[in-house]
Amino acid sequence: MTSWLRDSPLRMSLGRRRAPSPLHDVDPAAAFQSFIKHWQQTCDIINRTKLRGQVFADDVTAVINHLAQMVTLLLVDLKQIMAHGARNQNGIPQKSSKGGNGNKVTTIGNPLEGIQEVSSQHSSLPAENPPHTPIFDHFLGEEILDTILTWSLNTGEFVNALKLEQLKVHEQLLSHSKQEILVYKPIIRPLLRLLASCGGCVPVDVEKRLVVLLNQLCVSLMHNHQLLDFFFQFSSDQGPTKFMIFSLLLPFVHREGGIGQQARDALLLCMALSASHTSVGQxxxxxxNFCPVLAAGLSGLYSMLPRSLTVESDGWHRLSMEDIADIPQLQLFLNSLEFCNAVVQVAHPLVRKQLVEFLYQGFLVPVLGPALHQGDAVNGEIQAHNTPVFLSVVGEVVAATAYVELCLRTVTEPELRRVFLAFLLTSANSPAVEPPIITILISRLHSPNTLH
Structure with missing residues (x-):
């Protein structure tokens, strides 16, 4: 998928823009006034585009720049909030506060409440100066993220560029405040809306940033299970059960490269979460479609493997690490198999059971079974003449046998090993019609040709 703003002035402008440097030893009052100014200029641009009925590239660039500056200033307050929270970790009860807009904001040990300490550099400031965290209070009260998101979703060709920047903002806020910031409605609400807007077809740049943020959110959920209430919809009176983070990650489960690895890591965290939350496991x-997708993906990756292998030594009997490194498709297949193994290791029993069943019925029996049985379809006349057809089939059977042996070496979880053994030792059909795989493999040990 190509970039959505290639060669455009906005694209080049964003490419030149650098993230503002973190602020050190900044005057809180000056930082607060600067924040207000950036927000006012942002509001002016948004209102102007609404009156005009059209958004230009310069408008988008300006909003993105103002947003970046506001986030940099906001980090000044977040740093103080996190420092205060670190000093008050022991037994802070759940509290409620009100944002500047009057909306009740439920927090867990809200570090903004009851702040008494003022650093020595601020002790000489007049009493009328802003409170200890004025930028954060203003950020919440003005519902800045909600306002920018609502505007950005109506910017036409620039919507994906703005999604990308907002994903970066949430990623930055989360990385500087861990999971504590997610308890505020003016932050969690636009985050959920932004994630929901990324559920369709978006450019690769947005996908990469989306997966990074989803990974961060999964880590936050593991640290604070109470946050699950925001992302997992339990009750039936709110409609069907939904787990937005999980649903957004699932399409990337078989993706190659770093984006796929990050998605699988995040999905494993979801699996671990399901082990302690039955509703998530259910x-x-x-x-x-998690289990069917894994089984179907494994079958698809197997179909991409070489049908025959180049054997350079008479003593060759199984695939080595060097062989795997030389076959990129095989590495992808093993990555998927290892992921299935990890899921069975950490997931809820319901998920483990279903995944094992789908792997047996959707991969082993219909895909690996025919690959191992195909040598028996060659009649004796062709075998006797050692024809190219027979040699081709022999090569395919040797490759399939090597792949099965590699699978047995790869899986470590007892449940997966049992299903592989059941596949080898029992027949999915009548034994008289189709003998077990193990019987066929043993018979090939006595074969005079290369099948052994």
Whole structure:
């Protein structure tokens, strides 16, 4: 997928823009006034585009620049909030506060409340100066993220560029405040709306940033299970059960490269979360396509493997690490198999059971089974003449046998090993019609040709 703003003035402008440097030893009053000025200029641009009925590239560039400056200034307050929270980690009860807009904001040990300490450099400031965290209070009260998101979703060709920048903002806020910032409605609400808007077809740049943020959110959920209430919809009176983070990650489960690896890491965190939350496990097993997608993906990756292998030594008997490194498709297949193994290791029992069943019924029996049985379809006359057709089939059977042996070496979880053994030792059909795989493999040990 190509970039959505290639060669445009906005694209080049964003490419030249550098993230503002972190502020050190800044005057809080000056920082607050600068923040207000940037926000006012942003509001002016938004209102002007609404009156005009059209958004230009310069408008988008200016809003992005103002947003970056506001976030940099906001980090001044976040640093103080986190420092205060670190000093008050022991037994802080759940509290409620009100944002500047009057909306009740439920927090867990809200570090903004009851702040008494003022650093020595601020002790000489007059009493009428802004409170200790004025930027953060203003950021929440003005619902800045909500306002910018609402405007950005109506900017036409620039919507994806603005999604990308907003994903970066949420990523930056989360990385500087860990999961504590997610308890504020003026932050979690636009975050959920932004994530929902990324559920369709978006450019690769947005996908990469989306997966990074989703990974961060999964880490936050593991550190604070109470945050699950924001991202997992439990009750039936709110409609069907939904787990937005999980649903957004699932399309990337078989993606190559770093984006796929980050998505799989995040999905494993979701699996670990399901082990301690039955409702999450039930959702994944009963209301998502996770297990079918894994089994189908494994089958698809297997179909991309070489049908035959180049054997350079008479003593060759199995695939080595060097062989795997020389076959990129095989590495992708193993990555998927290892991911299935990891899921079975950490997921809820319902998920483990369903995944094992889908792997047996959707991969082992219909895909690996025929690959191992195909040598028996060659009649004796062709075998006797050692024809090219027979040699081709022999090569395919040797490759399939090597792949099965590699699978057995790769899986470590007892449940997966049992299903592989069941596949080898029992027949999916009548034994009289189709003998077990193990019987065929043993018979090939006595074969006079290369099948052994």
């Amino acid at each position: 959702y994944i097993a009963q209301h998502s």
